[in-house]
Amino acid sequence: MPSSDAPAHEIVPADEQTPELLAQCLQMRVAVFIEEQKFSMDDEIDKYDTPGKSTHLLLRLVPSLEPIGTIRIVHLSATEKKIGRLCVLKDYRNFKFGKDLMLAAHDYLLSRQADRGSAEAGPSLTVSLHSQIYVKGFYAKCGYEEVGQEFDEDGAPHQKMVRHLSAQ
Template sequence: MNLMSACRLCSIDQKPGFCLHAGLDGTCVHALFSLSIRPNEYLGTLRYDPKKAKIGRIALLPAYRRLGIGKQMMISFERQLLDGFKALADRAPLLLDSSIPTQIRLHSQLPVIGFYSKIGYQPVGPTFIEDGAPHQLMVKQLVAS
């Protein structure tokens, strides 16, 4: 089992219908997060699909939930996205076009919609079933600070 799978296995709720390996593929960016005081201990993970401008498979170890770490994890990743887009624009402005996303999106499970709303995500459209559970599409406008 690779490090990404191990972190995800420890952090997901063990519910029927959710597949550990469903989001592990080579087409997305996979990010692991650690604390600076313990850089070799990973506590969370997410994936980003640049073709869809979509964050997914967000997971945080249970011991680190409700401490503000998930919020920092998301904000940090969003900042890295913006920094990457800016660096690309500075180095190769002719390569950029309207396909560079101005917003990111995710599919939130219903119990954590409030978490994403607090960090700037807005619900869009009706709820839908994904992996056997109700979800809500949420989007956030990317704004350089």
């Protein structure tokens, strides 16, 4: 749940069918990962940003519709998903928006799986992510567990973390 003093907001899905929303998701990623954290644009935009590979969620204020954060869900297979590119603009951190985006991603995945029927997708989803080291504690609070050793990704140390999601 978002913090009670968080400004009014909503989380909406974005993909190639909603190019304006998709562009706003990218705008958030540029502000945080390129301008603030100094990753390169070449690394930021990857193979999962091609049409059909991912669903993005956009966090925005209401009623202004000002975008303030995003998260990307990569569909690796029917049962294997990868979460990433999670960011909240600096001025809006510590309102539980990050956690809210993670919960929204989980809800999105479970409802999509339910729509497809468990016969195709199976009863459980495996969700992985590559956490920057400083933020491992955040993902642990979202139910993720560390798997394997730290590794370099895009010039910074990361840790693979995994969580199993099930509607039951």
